[in-house]
Amino acid sequence: MxxxxxxxxxxxxxxxxxxxxxxxxxxxxxxxxxxxxxxxxxxxxxxxxxxxxxxxxxxxxxxxxxxxxxxxxxxxxxxxxxxxxxxxxxxxxxxxxxxxxxxxxxxxxxxxxxxxxxRGFQGVVRRYKFGGGRASHGGDWTRRGGSIGMCVNPGKVYKGRKMPGQMGNVQRxxxxxxxxxxxxxxxxxxxxxxxxxxxxxxxxxxxxxxx
CATH class of the missing domain: 2.40.30.10 (Translation factors)
Known part of the structure; x- marks a missing residue:
């Protein structure tokens, strides 16, 4: 049935x-x-x-x-x-x-x-639980994602890289x-x-x- x-x-x-x-x-x-x-x-x-x-x-x-x-x-x-x-x-x-x-x-x-x-547009800390940078001793990128790729090699951003964007509103x-x-x-x-x-x-x- x-x-x-x-x-x-x-x-x-x-x-x-x-x-x-x-x-x-x-x-x-x-x-x-x-x-x-x-x-x-x-x-x-x-x-x-x-x-x-x-x-x-x-x-x-x-x-x-x-x-x-x-x-x-x-x-x-x-x-x-x-x-x-x-x-x-x-x-x-x-x-x-x-x-x-x-x-x-x-x-x-x-x-x-x-x-x-x-959840709207969210950063990597909330979207992917990134640790972020240090919050003391002069740290100025506390909630940023860090590097997304090198300049010469590979010279591009790979597909699937975890970056800020739309969070939620997906079928699960x-x-x-x-x-x-x-x-x-x-x-x-x-x-x-x-x-x-x-x-x-x-x-x-x-x-x-x-x-």
């Missing part, structure tokens, strides 16, 4: 287990996600399931998208996010089916993908996170630990690949 949902990060809190130990958890609203497309090996050459999450006004999307999701039951609204999940075999679901948090179980391990918080995946609780009525997943992204951002929750 397909194990993957689009969700929204609500925030972090903590709960207590049966032994009274505090567990930090991230609350993720996983679903409901409606199936907007089905890909099969015979017709498309691969197996996948396309799902939609959230709502937005139809006037803000193209006519092609409105027509595509109309078959899935979206009439007054269209999904805010549409993603495709690759599968090993043809999916059992059909267009219009609704998937919720109940496809996951407690103590199951998942991978959560999201876009990290943007946290792997092997354990689901502590599944609240089916509210479509909430309580996942142990932190997940990438700011509160309110979209995340992708999939079954863990390495478990």
């Amino acid at each position: 397909m194990k993957g949902l689009i969700g929204r990060k609500i925030g972090m809190t903590h709960i207590y287990d049966d032994q009274g130990l505090m567990i930090p958890v991230t609350v993720v609203q996983a679903g409901p996600c409606r199936v907007t497309g089905v890909r099969t090996k015979d017709r498309d050459g691969y197996s996948a399931l396309q799902i939609g999450f959230g709502t937005r006004k139809p006037k803000n999307v193209s006519k092609a998208v409105r027509t595509h999701v109309a078959a899935a039951g979206y009439s007054e609204h269209v999904p805010e996010r549409i993603r495709e999940l690759r599968l090993a075999e043809d999916p059992e679901q059909s267009v219009g089916d609704v998937l919720g948090a109940d496809i996951f179980e407690a103590d199951e391990f998942v991978d959560v993908t999201g876009v990290t918080k943007g 995946t946290s792997q092997n996170l354990r689901i502590v609780q599944v609240r089916q009525e509210e479509n909430l997943l309580l996942i142990k630990g932190a997940v990438p992204g700011a509160n309110g951002r979209f995340v992708m929750v999939r079954k863990a690949k390495k478990k």
